[in-house]
Amino acid sequence: MTTVNMLEAKTRLSQLVSAVEDGTESEIVIARDGKPAARLVPIVKEKEPRRLGLLEGQFPEMSLEDFNALDEDVAKLFSVEAE
Template sequence: MTKVNMLEAKTRLSQLVSAIEDGTENEIIIARDGKPAARLVPIIKEKGLRRLGLLDGQFPDMSLENFSALDEDVAKLFGVDTE
């Protein structure tokens, strides 16, 4: 962890960010009047949220035939006459 004052941070911001990006530093504290005021840390890139399959195994498998067989029931719920 490196500690720099505000003036130095302003002057060397691009170098400090580069040090964070390449992993040379994992955290840089920016101080104002010798007191910590801010922390410069890398943004951790998420590998992506995996939403597909979130409810996998919680509902029974349904084939297209079984799904289509429910068409009349659904139509009745909406008041549609299927005959």
């Protein structure tokens, strides 16, 4: 964490913002008369919400009976007996 005084922050603002943006500094404290007054931190980008149903229509429809018929095959893959 770097601390700079107000005058230095005014003259080097673009450099300070760049340092926070690229991760060189995690935060910069701006002081007035030697006392912390503000904190310069990067804005955390929010994740885009995940879209559901992207693979809709990509796989054939399957009934419950068809799905359950695969139990023995899956059990063989894991070397377990199906119930």
